[in-house]
Amino acid sequence: MSLWTLWYRLTSPKDFTYVASACIPWLTVSCLLCLAYGLFASLYLAPADYQQGDAFRIIYVHVPCAFVSLLIYGALTIAALTSLVWRVKLANVFVDAAAPTGAALTLLALVTGSLWGKPMWGTWWIWDARLTSELLLLFIYCGIMALKNAFPDKRQGNVFKNTFVLIGSVNLPIIHYSVAWWNTLHQGSTFKLLGPSKIAPAMSQPLTVMLLAFCLYAALVILLNMRNAVLLECHRARWVGTWLTKRDS
Amino acid sequence: MTFFSWLSMGGYAAYVWPAFGIVFSVLAYNGVNAYRNYRAILKQLRLSYETSHAPHS
Numbered sequence: 001m002s003l004w005t006l007w008y009r010l011t012s013p014k015d016f017t018y019v020a021s022a023c024i025p026w027l028t029v030s031c032l033l034c035l036a037y038g039l040f041a042s043l044y045l046a047p048a049d050y051q052q053g054d055a056f057r058i059i060y061v062h063v064p065c066a067f068v069s070l071l072i073y074g075a076l077t078i079a080a081l082t083s084l085v086w087r088v089k090l091a092n093v094f095v096d097a098a099a100p101t102g103a104a105l106t107l108l109a110l111v112t113g114s115l116w117g118k119p120m121w122g123t124w125w126i127w128d129a130r131l132t133s134e135l136l137l138l139f140i141y142c143g144i145m146a147l148k149n150a151f152p153d154k155r156q157g158n159v160f161k162n163t164f165v166l167i168g169s170v171n172l173p174i175i176h177y178s179v180a181w182w183n184t185l186h187q188g189s190t191f192k193l194l195g196p197s198k199i200a201p202a203m204s205q206p207l208t209v210m211l212l213a214f215c216l217y218a219a220l221v222i223l224l225n226m227r228n229a230v231l232l233e234c235h236r237a238r239w240v241g242t243w244l245t246k247r248d249s
Numbered sequence: 250m251t252f253f254s255w256l257s258m259g260g261y262a263a264y265v266w267p268a269f270g271i272v273f274s275v276l277a278y279n280g281v282n283a284y285r286n287y288r289a290i291l292k293q294l295r296l297s298y299e300t301s302h303a304p305h306s
Contacts, residue, residue: 054259
């Protein structure tokens with residue numbers, strides 16, 4: 001099977017439903033396992049920081065939330081472009097399904113950052129470049145969700161929404177480089193996926209597991225939401241009946 | 250380390266536990282909600298599928 005045929009098949013609602021249904025149980029189990037170990041390691045195994053004490057443990061939820069919120073937006077940008085250029089319907093379904101998850105994780109990154117900022121910086125909030133650009137990301141996510149049903153003509157609405165996603169992607173490098181471009185209160189990146197991290201292995205290992213757990217979680221919830229949307233949209237299609245019978249048997 | 254000293258998180262319990270609590274409550278709610286929606290859709294699909302394929306009396 002050529003790559004093009006594989007792509008064509010995976011973007012058909014029918015094949016997507018079958019593939020998603022096969023992936024969901026595996027994703028659930030691996031996500032729960034990673035979360036269980038990640039929680040144990042981050043709250044018990046990791047040593048306390050020499051300066052921040054146990055308050056530093058907030059990093060284990062704060063960084064994964066922030067990282068995945070950006071990752072989802074990156075995927076959203078690719079999906080929006082795919083939808084605008086090639087009119088792939090499933091790309092649109094992805095944008096609608098992933099935006100709420102991205103918004104929830106952005107909000108959680110802001111809340112956990114605030115809970116970390118109070119004991120370390122002495123303030124819940126400051127209009128610092130990193131914090132402000134992440135807040136802007138939350139507003140952009142809310143905008144995408146609001147645009148979902150804002151137009152009577154769905155096709156026109158989708159074009160508008162996907163263009164909005166593309167414009168919003170300008171914020172991604174701003175968030176990432178905000179700590180380098182401006183002299184901010186928010187610390188620079190301590191953990192790097194590529195290259196050496198500025199964090200001890202005993203502390204970075206739980207963080208890696210938590211990052212993986214949050215990525216798996218995002219993939220799982222987005223797939224669940226996408227499958228729901230596809231089933232609702234195609235409920236009259238013959239393949240849905242076949243899929244249902246196969247599933248129940 | 251005793252259980253209570255672990256629970257006190259070196260005096261930062263008021264910040265660490267809410268952070269973990271809020272994150273996992275929201276994640277669990279989102280996950281369970283998506284699955285519950287799926288169950289509801291399945292129920293609706295089965296119902297419409299059965300009525301459209303019901304034998305004529």
